[in-house]
Structures are given as structure tokens and as C-alpha cells.
């Protein structure tokens with residue numbers, strides 16, 4: 001998957017919306033699809049229009065004290081998949097603390113994608129980021 | 145007064161359209177407002193504002209006159225028999241809630257309320273609530289794959305248990321015009337009360353409540369060039385007069401003691417609290433504005449735009465028009481096999497084209513059609529051919545991304 005640094009670098013070179021959205025759609029195409037078994041009602045993040053599914057698990061590395069969270073997120077809309085790829089580049093396989101310390105709004109503002117996080121878009125992205133943070137907070141309390 | 149026949153000149157009447165670089169194709173969600181409506185509301189607050197029906201001073205008299213003359217304008221617009229059949233509400237949603245709450249009091253287990261799969265949530269949820277309160281059962285007539293009300297199914301589900309029939313005049317998601325006159329005749333033949341949701345009809349087709357023959361008709365000002373927060377519930381006098389009061393408060397009473405109250409007459413019995421007088425004035429101005437146009441020229445203008453949009457969109461690879469109802473307003477709903485409606489909507493937004501995507505507050509309809517939602521472009525009198533061309537070019541471009 002494309003790293004956050006690569007995403008940032010690419011965004012610097014876009015001079016129109018077309019390049020940006022083609023790139024977003026490419027990111028979405030690269031995002032691994034979630035297996036159908038994981039697309040359960042429990043894993044649905046309530047958006048409004050497009051559907052977003054989120055599954056998480058903890059991964060314990062060598063040092064058992066630092067758990068990392070691994071997310072599997074998918075959507076039925078292509079542009080939302082691209083946006084998910086950016087969120088995952090910033091938050092996936094990080095410790096709960098790292099996740100809670102990351103300012104996704106600032107990242108989306110930097111990439112000039114902030115409007116996609118707004119509630120009126122109804123794309124479930126805002127709720128999805130909320131859910132990722134919730135999982136991180138829960139995991140941190142459990143292991144804290 | 146000579147009627148305006150050059151509809152394209154209307155664009156200049158709407159500040160938010162005349163100044164905009166974007167194409168506004170979301171008038172079914174809410175319409176923009178012409179200068180004359182903005183000025184009427186402004187003038188009301190500058191020159192006539194006071195509380196209505198309550199004081200003996202000149203301003204109160206002028207506010208009351210403005211309010212009551214707006215009521216008369218609405219009555220004339222709908223071809224109501226009497227002005228006191230017009231109750232001002234916040235909009236269609238409040239109108240339907242009012243009538244559903246009132247009718248629920250007279251319903252019992254065994255009774256049925258018949259709606260359709262085409263309805264807006266505002267014409268579903270209030271009836272679900274009425275069913276919860278009364279024990280009545282909610283029944284929905286099916287939509288055909290072509291997006292029309294299945295009249296055979298409607299007939300099959302209509303019977304002597306049917307106490308209420310509530311159907312939209314025009315579908316907001318698909319633009320389908322329902323045969324409300326025929327529906328009313330069938331429903332009244334089994335003794336059902338007939339409610340029509342006119343939210344999408346007011347600005348686009350002729351509305352004559354006496355010709356329809358229904359008992360109640362609900363509409364929203366904001367979809368017909370009037371301000372938000374004002375709407376109407378028309379009720380046939382004898383039916384409406386028998387409906388139990390809804391919200392309690394000032395204005396709706398005749399006499400109050402701590403023990404009990406007696407209620408005012410129609411329409412005041414259903415207008416508890418200080419009404420939206422400025423909104424009513426704006427609504428009257430909007431209806432007069434609508435009627436300043438030659439109606440057949442107006443219908444033709446909107447019809448031509450949507451026909452051009454429908455045929456242009458249908459030619460685009462991967463695009464499917466969702467419904468081809470035999471009679472429809474200036475709405476076109478479509479989907480693309482290449483992407484989610486939201487993808488198309490986002491790519492159109494980037495091109496300065498405002499459409500609505502999603503379920504359009506008609507989730508049961510989307511479920512019946514097996515769709516996650518649609519892209520809906522809706523036209524009003526201020527749209528023109530250049531808007532349609534932008535839409536078609538915009539969609540052509542959007543699908544190349546997917």
C-alpha cells in the first residue's frame with residue numbers, strides 16, 4: 001500500500017481536481033478488498049449514503065506491552081475507498097496511543113480534502129474515523 | 145395582467161442563480177427564492193411586523209391582514225372552497241404529522257392505513273406512529289419496476305378495513321406523477337380518508353384540491369420558491385372541522401380555565417402559538433410569482449429540460465435512467481454501473497454541478513428497486529439548456545474516472 005509520505009508527495013504535484021481524484025480512485029483500487037465474511041452488520045459504520053465496513057484486530061509484536069491495531073476497512077463507493085486508503089496510511093498498524101495522537105482533520109485539511117470529512121457528505125468517513133479512535137481508546141484502557 | 149411566456153427570463157429573478165457559477169440541479173430538495181419573495185418578507189418585517197390576532201393597535205391589524213390575505217392567496221392557488229380550510233404549518237412533514245395524529249385518535253386495531261413504496265419518509269413515519277398509537281396496520285402498495293405506482297396492487301390492498309389512504313402527488317426520488325384523482329375515487333369508495341403529500345407537486349403541476357377530491361393536501365413552501373419554515377395543510381372543511389386538536393397553546397383556544405379549555409374554530413385550532421407570518425407572506429408572494437407565468441409555457445419549459453436530460457444521459461455508457469414513468473415532473477434519477485451514486489455526485493460537485501445523491505429519504509423505494517441510491521437531477525423554472533448540457537458533459541466526464 002502507498003505510504004503516507006508518498007501520498008503527501010503526490011498531492012503536492014496536483015494542480016487540478018482531476019489529477020487528485022484520479023489518484024484517489026487509484027488509491028481506492030489498490031486498497032485490499034474486505035472478505036465478504038467480514039462484511040457483517042456488526043462491522044457496518046453507519047454513514048448515510050455509501051456503506052463502510054470496519055474490522056479491527058490487535059497484533060502483539062515482540063515486546064508484548066506494545067499492541068498494534070490492524071484495521072480492515074472497505075466501502076461500496078470508489079472515492080470513499082481512496083479516502084479510506086489515506087486514513088489507513090495514517091493510522092493502520094499503529095499503537096493505540098499513536099492513533100489517538102494523530103490529527104486526521106489536520107491531514108485532510110493539508111490535502112485539501114477536509115470537505116469529505118464533513119457530516120453533510122454522508123459518506124461515513126467521519127463516523128469511520130470516530131470508530132477507529134474508539135477502538136484505539138478501548139484497547140488502550142484494556143491494556144493500560 | 146399579461147402572463148409571462150418567456151421562461152428563460154426568470155433566471156434573472158433569482159439572486160442565487162443569477163450570480164452563481166455552479167449549476168443548481170437540486171430544486172426538488174429546495175428551490176431558490178426570487179427577488180419578489182425576498183422583498184415581500186423584508187417589507188413585512190420592515191413595515192408590518194406585529195403579533196397577529198391579538199392587539200388593538202394598527203400594526204397588529206396590518207400584520208393580521210398580511211397573514212389572512214396570504215391565507216386567501218393559498219386558498220385560491222389550491223382552489224379551496226374556503227379560506228379557513230388553510231392551516232399554516234412548518235411544512236409538509238408537520239402537515240402530515242398533524243393529520244396523522246388527529247386521525248390516529250379515531251383508529252383501532254383492525255383498521256389499515258394504505259400508503260405506497262414510493263413515499264418520502266415524511267409520509268411513512270407519521271403513519272407508523274399513528275399505527276403504534278392506535279393498533280392500526282400500515283400497508284404499502286408496490287412500485288412497478290418502471291417506477292410507477294402499481295395500481296393493480298393498490299386496488300388489491302384497498303378494502304373496507306382501509307381507514308386512511310396517504311399517497312404522494314409526485315415522487316421526489318423519481319418524479320413520477322401519481323393518478324391522485326383515480327386513487328381518491330377508489331379510496332373514497334371504501335370510505336377511507338384521503339391524504340395527499342403535495343410537496344413535489346406545488347411548483348411543477350396544477351393542483352386543484354376540489355378536482356382531486358381528497359380530504360387533506362400537504363405542501364412545503366420552500367420547494368415552491370417560498371422561504372423555509374412555512375407550509376400548508378389544506379383540509380376539506382367538514383373533515384378538518386371534525387379532526388381533534390393537535391398542539392395546544394395560544395391562538396388555538398377559545399376559553400381557558402385551569403380545569404379545561406375550549407378550542408378555537410378552524411383554522412386557528414391547528415395554529416397553536418405565534419405563527420410564521422413572514423413565511424406566510426413569502427409563500428403568498430411565491431405563489432403569485434408562480435402564477436405570473438403562462439402555466440403551459442412553464443410546464444413546457446421544465447418538461448423540455450428534463451426530456452433533454454433524460455435522452456442525453458441515457459446515451460452515456462454505464463448510465464441507466466431509473467424510472468420511465470408515463471407522467472413525470474422535471475426530475476431524472478439515474479445510476480451508473482461503473483460506480484456508486486456518491487462517486488458520480490462527488491465528481492459532479494467538483495465540476496460545479498449540484499445534484500443530490502443517495503436514498504432521497506425514500507429508503508423503502510430504494511429497497512424495492514434494489515438500489516443503494518440514485519443520482520437525482522431536478523430542474524426548476526430558472527434552469528436552462530446550458531444547465532442540462534453541463535450535466536450531460538459532467539456525467540460523461542465523471543464516468544471516465546471510474
Ligand SMILES: Cc1ncc(COP(=O)(O)O)c(C=O)c1O
Nearest residue numbers: 235236237264266316343344364
Ligand atoms: C414527496 C415529499 N414529501 C415530503 C417531504 C418533506 O418536506 P419538508 O421537509 O419540507 O417537510 C419532501 C421533501 O423532501 C418530499 O419531497
